[in-house]
Amino acid sequence: MSVKYYDALLPVREPGASLRGEVAGIRLPYRVLASIRVPAGRIVLAFVSDSARLSRMFAANWAQADTDQAPDATLYALAHPARRYGLDSRWDEARWWSRDQKTMVVFGFGSYRMAKVCVRGICSAVSGDDTLFVHGCALSVGAGRERRGVVITGSSGAGKTTLVAGLLRHPEYSVTVLNDDWGAISLSRGESVSTGETMLHMKTASVLALHPGFFTSARAGSYFRDLSERDRAARMLVSPETVYGRAWSTSQTVVDHVAVVVREPADWLPPVRDSEAVIQSQGGAGLVHHHEAFFNGSLILTTEDDKLREQRRYRQLLDRTAVSWINNCSTPDALVGNFLSAVMNMR
Numbered sequence: 001m002s003v004k005y006y007d008a009l010l011p012v013r014e015p016g017a018s019l020r021g022e023v024a025g026i027r028l029p030y031r032v033l034a035s036i037r038v039p040a041g042r043i044v045l046a047f048v049s050d051s052a053r054l055s056r057m058f059a060a061n062w063a064q065a066d067t068d069q070a071p072d073a074t075l076y077a078l079a080h081p082a083r084r085y086g087l088d089s090r091w092d093e094a095r096w097w098s099r100d101q102k103t104m105v106v107f108g109f110g111s112y113r114m115a116k117v118c119v120r121g122i123c124s125a126v127s128g129d130d131t132l133f134v135h136g137c138a139l140s141v142g143a144g145r146e147r148r149g150v151v152i153t154g155s156s157g158a159g160k161t162t163l164v165a166g167l168l169r170h171p172e173y174s175v176t177v178l179n180d181d182w183g184a185i186s187l188s189r190g191e192s193v194s195t196g197e198t199m200l201h202m203k204t205a206s207v208l209a210l211h212p213g214f215f216t217s218a219r220a221g222s223y224f225r226d227l228s229e230r231d232r233a234a235r236m237l238v239s240p241e242t243v244y245g246r247a248w249s250t251s252q253t254v255v256d257h258v259a260v261v262v263r264e265p266a267d268w269l270p271p272v273r274d275s276e277a278v279i280q281s282q283g284g285a286g287l288v289h290h291h292e293a294f295f296n297g298s299l300i301l302t303t304e305d306d307k308l309r310e311q312r313r314y315r316q317l318l319d320r321t322a323v324s325w326i327n328n329c330s331t332p333d334a335l336v337g338n339f340l341s342a343v344m345n346m347r
């Protein structure tokens with residue numbers, strides 16, 4: 001199996017005591033404070049950089065915090081390799097995270113995708129034990145007593161966007177989307193809330209799958225091309241309401257179901273022990289290798305304790321929810337039907 005995108009970026013390492021002092025002598029003129037919603041409140045993250053482009057994108061992406069707020073953590077995003085700043089080139093080899101100072105430093109910061117990966121890891125690292133950040137789309141399906149709070153997760157290309165797009169066009173069920181790709185869940189109460197992103201950072205193909213007529217109907221200022229990518233048409237920052245319409249919500253739901261989307265042969269059988277399979281499927285061999293488990297490069301897993309902490313969080317979530325494996329082996333309509341059958345018929 002090929003190396004996953006996040007794992008191929010840069011590993012996370014502990015920098016020791018010296019790096020923050022060295023970075024302090026570098027002129028970084030841009031500072032943005034982001035406010036990221038979690039069930040218990042907010043995480044405030046400072047983005048400090050010498051890249052005007054990335055700073056503007058960060059400010060457009062996230063809801064801004066008050067300038068006088070003390071951040072819970074800081075991300076230093078340096079646009080050039082370490083030698084450009086008079087430092088040893090070994091600093092280019094990792095994302096450097098100081099757990100004591102709640103600081104991450106990254107050199108050669110070119111793509112905005114790296115910012116998203118770093119934000120996810122930092123938020124998971126500084127959040128309380130009751131909070132789990134999950135890679136997936138959080139939504140509620142149905143109404144009244146039949147309403148279900150669901151997180152749809154799975155590896156890139158498995159069919160998550162195809163499934164959500166199909167659900168939004170399904171006439172029989174009310175669908176509300178809280179998070180497009182990532183968000184926090186309270187492990188004690190099961191509540192999931194919108195991250196509060198002002199604009200979503202999305203693949204253009206995903207936007208078109210969810211809103212086929214997007215470019216003919218989107219209003220001016222509702223989206224911006226991601227100019228940090230080599231292919232400037234590949235990704236964009238986009239207003240969530242423009243993509244999801246009235247289905248987008250900044251409210252909350254109680255998650256009672258985790259739906260894992262996979263691409264397997266039609267005769268594939270899901271694992272018997274659902275929760276353990278979700279936790280252990282970190283890219284190795286086996287029937288569940290297509291699921292992107294929590295062992296991915298968006299998390300800060302520098303010690304064994306970090307891994308055990310995330311395992312405990314996932315077990316808490318999966319112990320209180322139902323788990324369904326949705327095999328995307330046929331048509332988009334069949335995928336939606338299999339999801340609705342699994343989720344809406346679950347008691």
